[in-house]
Amino acid sequence: MASHMRIGTILMASSACLALAGCGGADSVASPGAGSVTIVSPTPTPAATPTPSATPSAITAAQFAAVTTVNGISVTADEQLAIVNAGSNNNVNGVGSVLNGVYPTSATSLTTAIDPSTINSFFTSTNYVGALSGPTDTSFQGWTCNSTAAEFGGSGARCTAVPAIGTLASGAACPSGTTAATGGSGSATAATIGGFKICDLPQAITSSLTLPRIAGIAYRFTGQTEVGTDLGATGGSGVTLTIEPGVTVFANANESTNDLLLVNRGSKLNAIGTRDAPIIFTSQQNVSSATGESETSQGHWGGIILLGRAPTAVCATGSGGSNPTPCQLAIEGVTGRFYGGTNTADSSGQMSYVQIRYSGIAISDGNELQGLTLGATGSGTVLDHIQSHNSADDGIEIFGGTSNLKYIAITGADDDGFDIDNGYRGFIQFMIAAQRTSGATVDSFSTEIDSNNAEDLLPRTFATYANFTFVQTALAPAAIRQRGGSDMRFVNGVVKTVSNVACVNIIAGEQTSGGRTTVRPADTTLQDFGPPSFNSVYFACQGR
Template identity: 30%
Template sequence: MKTRTLKLLSLSAIFAFALQSCSIEIREDSDSPTSQSGTTIVGNELSGSGTLSGTITKDLLIKEGNYNLVGLVKIADGVKLTIEPGATFTASTTTTSGLIFLKGSKAALDGTASKPIVFTTADKIPGGWCGITVYGDAPILANGGGTTATSEDGLNQIYGGSDIGSNSGIFRYIRVEYGGKKIGDGSSEFNGLTFYAVGAGTILENIVSYKGTDDGVEFFGGTVSAKNFISYGNFDDSFDWQDGWYGQDNSNWFAYQTGTGNFGMEIESSNNASANAPKVVGITLIRAAGTNPEVAGSTEISAIQFKKHGSGKFSNVYIEGYKNTGGKSAYPIVIQDSPTDVSQVLGGKVTVSPIRTVNSDNDLAWYYVGFTSTAPKTISQTATVTKVSIPGGNWSTVNGLDLTTL
């Protein structure tokens, strides 16, 4: 037990102390809701300002206001983090910072269209922090068919389990800006948002991932679904998944690639032919003129790529601006290997229809890399397919630009 220093204070002194800045450390016993690093939490809440850091070991309410986020803030197993609409967090870029929901924790990040919950940086440079990462215990299919795996972000967290409907909480009306930090030698990376084995009981709605240096969002297995998801200006892929992710209730995904960007969607199932196919209704992928891949001369400039038994059933797909670049050819749909074609495409686990391509090259046939399909597919254009329609507002507006209007 630590010494409870507050016992020696008068009631008036305690009241005065409670009004002080949230950056002052309180030293009390282990039952107090302080983080391990000493973030002050008065009465189980942060009220309007302060710094969030360390591991949060007791339920915490963060009120509307402006906060700093310093280091890897981890929400412990069994702990619920509630953030009110209108809270804004500025992440430190001088240290490795991020918001990490460990397996068994719960989020109540429930903003509104007019008062979103925003995570950003002061210098507004892509890749400044690690974004939001959530670990869960929903099913996965890792390489070799494993039902659990170790996270690839350098934190060595075990993810995966058997609870299809597991609930990691609510993430609604949230904007994550300038994430995707590369750490160490660059082999360990974070995305704007990363969901490891997150279950179908979790709510992901009206989310923006803005100008990160890795993927806009990546799913590592799990069963969670996302609605009204915007990926803007992310350097790697706008949407990415592996480990047999199979969310079934996804809708209205919008990606706008500008400046630097690889695939609009990169899809794989970690070499598991038995992986189930996720479903998305309403996908818009737009590549602005002059957008280049991360690596000069790369072929990663197409709209949708399937590899390693990747699968997906997509309807109402609108693709615009995927043009040949740097001497390489761009395509609406790419199949990277014959096993994916045989087990997933010909097996009925890959559909992209109806589809419309606008101002894009090579837009009449699927492209097969290094092999000939026994039943090559062609693209039948559907003129009535249009961009997804997502109601905008403060939640989707960055630097005066409402991303839903692009």
């Protein structure tokens, strides 16, 4: 994402916490000789006393928090640690051995949890911290794929495995609205990949289309494939692309354009799989051969973009304010496709039980395609049980909007796991970010929470993460970065980092009359929640 750049006192951080509460040896025998044999009883060797595992010393502020100065403004490590300590039930001196991969080694909660459903009814009531309740939790199994980044177990296949497309029956035809691919220019022979029949999607989907599961058929898209046309911030209803459980959709690697699927404002994507039959969006390499993708493969297509009409904070020239057009902005990664509007309940459809494999393309610095990009999608958009695997950029990036997400797995991302900015306001629960084991790129965070360079634009970014597990392997400053005047509430989390990586990095880029943005006291006139709020979070920082 583009680089964009707010402690009050501990008492003020405490007030944020209160606000949350309002909303848990050998035997020795002599050699025989003439005469009698004397047996000497040995003196027993005392059993060795086990050496207890070393208890790490208390973490220092400098180890716990990374300091970044922007515009001459800093939030010190002591101040950041004080913000966390102002919350309830946090453990800043945790150890990483409590996790086996992304799973806790015990069913006992690592620290006392709170009930997130008291914050908002969207949240499921829980009594544990982290995304998983213990070593036998199966909630992420089956609909995910397994990799070195995260092993979920269950019946899920390896992410490198060819999806279960099935065996083609004689005479099976491509469904209406798609076209059977041919073997080449002028050829009447149907094209196949990996033994599967290919049905091509139109590059412009201008009428509603359904992709049914047909054994032996995989669907292919080429270039910038769009669902509907942009109907604007206040236009009518567009078209719907419906994808049935168990379907595989893949990007065309036979041409050089960036392959991506974009859903314009007013139109919808209804990709609703099941636990045992997830929908898989992937690369041609993944479909063509069991050795077509490796554990380190990434960036083979551009991902999925959903554009909606909910509010966003950053406006294009001529929109927002006194302009007749509501605030809108062009989405990054493509040209001239806008998101934003005034409908907080807007719906861009539903994505459930979906895998997005080997996506992400950096067009230029700060202009990237992710695994899943949400541009001002509203609360009417249903997003749950989604895995983004081995994205060459962020796993999921959210620009504005009001969508809520549940059961989200980001595995092997090369940049940030969850990136939210431009006035996003929503809730996310049961979220895992597990970076690639070889380490993602430098400056890649498990989550990056941002706003913009004008840090008091409204709506102000404000999200709540509940029941999250972050496994940070990249040598970034920290696992959690929050900056840009954004607000944030963290509940029931587990954060683990490797050596030389802190747990948090809180940044303020502007000094206002109320204090440093991001960490100043709450100001309701500016939708300001106050300093970041941490409650029931277990931190295992610096490879401890």
